[in-house]
Amino acid sequence: MSALDRDQSVRESYARDASGLWRVPDAVARPGGAHEVATLLREANADGTAVTAAGSQTSTTGASITDRGIVLSTRAMARILDVDRATMTARVEPGVLLGDLQRTLAADGLAFAPDPTSDQECTVGGAIACNASGPRSLRYGATRAHVRALTVVLASGETIEVRRPQVEKNAVGYPPVQDLVDWFVGSEGTLGVIVAADLALMPRPARELGLAIPLPDESRALAFVVAARESGDVRPRCLEYFDAESFAIARTGAGDATWGATAGAMVYAEETTDGEDPPLDAWLALAERFGAHDGDVRAYEGDAAIREARRLRHAVPATMHERVAPFLAAGGRRVSTDWAVPYRRAAEAVAMARRHAADANVAPGIVYGHLGNGHPHQNFVAHDPAEVRAFEAVVERTVRDVLAMGGTVSAEHGIGKLKARWLPLQLSPTQVAMLRAIKRELDPRGILAPGNILGSAA
Ligand SMILES: Cc1cc2nc3c(=O)[nH]c(=O)nc-3n(C[C@H](O)[C@H](O)[C@H](O)COP(=O)(O)OP(=O)(O)OC[C@H]3O[C@@H](n4cnc5c(N)ncnc54)[C@H](O)[C@@H]3O)c2cc1C
Structure with a gap:
């Protein structure tokens, strides 16, 4: 399998997030680009090895740690690829720190609205995967509202581009299939690894x-x-x-x-x-x-x-x-x-x-x-x-x-791992079955972030 670090001290340095839980992975991967992520997932899927994406590991729910398979750190994929004033969009890699993005944009009079209190530590990929929000979400809404498109590597190793629909009206199919960006925002690493994102910007007040x-x-x-x-x-x-x-x-x-x-x-x-x-x-x-x-x-x-x-x-x-x-x-x-x-x-x-x-x-x-x-x-x-x-x-x-x-x-x-047992208190059996169906369709071997959202039985 492509470059994996199995050194004990390296594995332990990815074993803790802000949940207080401790889970030592079998190996750590630190890909430098989307192509390496795709190769890694293709190989992991072929032999059924679990892969959990991790940004800065500020998760409070144990979502970024695992004792099953590989932790895939996105921190080496941290480039701001483009800031386009005309379309008010930034294209970034997932390991960019939110604070770094906000500082870069501020110098240009621009802003990315999501502001989790952890914004100086957490990554854009982690914020998208958790649908993070912050104090200013009162006015601007959570991260979901500010994501225009995503490039995602699926469990199979296939890379897809999902983009918000351009039309103002749409009568095709059930709402959950009309906008695939929404499948990945808040998916906590369970449906794919985000390798790039187009983010909506706004002018600073x-x-x-x-x-x-x-x-x-x-x-x-x-x-x-x-x-x-x-x-x-x-x-x-x-x-x-x-x-x-x-x-x-x-x-x-x-x-x-x-x-x-x-x-x-x-x-x-x-x-x-x-x-x-x-x-x-x-x-x-x-x-x-x-x-x-x-x-x-x-x-x-x-x-x-x-x-x-x-x-x-x-x-x-x-x-x-x-x-x-x-x-x-x-x-x-x-x-x-x-x-x-x-x-x-x-x-x-x-x-x-x-x-x-x-x-x-x-x-x-x-x-x-x-x-x-x-x-x-x-x-x-x-x-x-x-x-x-x-x-x-x-x-x-x-x-x-x-x-x-x-x-x-x-x-x-x-939900991560810590709150998975409370999911059935909120969602009906039919809703849980729908979550499982989407998971099965995109990740049939269940290699991505096992234990997150659906619990260990996922
Ligand atoms: C002091 C403190 C304050 C906080 N305040 C807030 C707050 O105000 N609002 C808020 O919403 N949260 C808050 N959090 C929680 C946390 O910081 C956020 O959820 C943050 O967005 C997680 O980002 P991260 O880079 O640390 O992701 P991680 O913790 O590394 O990962 C979180 C989840 O995202 C997945 N993931 C990470 N990168 C990718 C990727 N590229 N593709 C697919 N999945 C990926 C992981 O698998 C995991 O499921 C706080 C945490 C702390 C410790």
């Missing part, structure tokens, strides 16, 4: 304002989020929530222990304009209605300041990651939720999630994230396998209630 708004408590902060989303006076690009503990992490990151000292929560919002002054007064008036003090509100204007604000947001999952690191060797890990509900029901869902933790007598965890989209993350630090099981039992009870509220098990991190 002329002015950007970030506002960090401490509020008295969780219920007023979550009511403020709904009001800001529905108000006609402000137009939030993102509405990110920090509970008391995550605000404490952000405060430490900001190096100011006295900031919002009496607040029990914080909301970070962004607003953009075409050049006119952002509606700061309208934001402050709205925030005051929910108990905020003007003096506590921090404003971030301009590129460097907004980047600084994003670092505060990133500090929350990064700190949770650090807190759990000492317990990984003993089988502990971060248990993190990714469920979402219709945004107006988010306060009810967060209260319910906290109640389940209290009823089970476990540490309450922290709650933060994309509440503007009804999408919090609740994070628990499990010190050992017994605590992992206890927290997961709480999460499962929460997920059942979330689904009854019209929610979803995963809004952005995907």
Whole structure:
């Protein structure tokens, strides 16, 4: 088989992602181009060897690690091939870091909208394969909306090009077969390896304002989020929530222990304009209605300041990651939720999630994230396998209630290996059968990313 590295230390360096799981692959491949990927998959398919694609391995669900077969790292395929201003499209290889792409485009006054909090670490291929979203998905939607075409190597080694339909109307066949780009966005490496992508670009807004708004408590902060989303006076690009503990992490990151000292929560919002002054007064008036003090509100204007604000947001999952690191060797890990509900029901869902933790007598965890989209993350630090099981039992009870509220098990991190057992809670047997049928058609020998989405029985 084409170039494989079987060195133990190399294999172990691809054995961990942000899930906290540990899976050592049999070999690692680091192809430098699409042709090498095609050769590798053709050979792997012929002898039934499993292949799991990996970008930066920031997956929180174990999707990029495996102890079955080969990890195929895309990091050596990291060229920005073209930026076309006329069509507002960039063509890139999958291993390009999202942050590098965003910096390159910014120099030209352009932007790629998806902005997962991990954007400085994660790859474009990983973001597409997970249909990643981020704070600004509140306005721009998830990655899916910004992919125009993909070049994909299938399990057989065949390379195909899939492109969004050019027509505005289409009455041929069932919707799932009308646009094949959608098959691969969010497929978590199970249907093919993305070797190039055409991405839709947008102009950068002329002015950007970030506002960090401490509020008295969780219920007023979550009511403020709904009001800001529905108000006609402000137009939030993102509405990110920090509970008391995550605000404490952000405060430490900001190096100011006295900031919002009496607040029990914080909301970070962004607003953009075409050049006119952002509606700061309208934001402050709205925030005051929910108990905020003007003096506590921090404003971030301009590129460097907004980047600084994003670092505060990133500090929350990064700190949770650090807190759990000492317990990984003993089988502990971060248990993190990714469920979402219709945004107006988010306060009810967060209260319910906290109640389940209290009823089970476990540490309450922290709650933060994309509440503007009804999408919090609740994070628990499990010190050992017994605590992992206890927290997961709480999460499962929460997920059942979330689904009854019209929610979803995963809004952005995907299913991977960790959440596969909850798939049947959300999807009907017919829907699961459809997933299996597509998988069988494109990957009949089941070599691609085994265990992801459909679980180990896939
Ligand atoms: C601190 C932190 C913050 C995060 N914040 C967010 C957030 O705000 N929003 C969000 O959506 N996610 C977030 N994540 C999760 C994760 O960063 C994203 O899902 C990210 O897009 C994964 O990219 P990656 O390059 O690390 O992919 P990996 O973790 O390497 O892989 C993820 C999945 O994509 C598949 N894959 C990778 N490359 C390809 C390819 N070329 N072809 C086919 N399949 C491929 C893998 O097989 C795997 O299934 C966060 C993670 C961390 C650690």
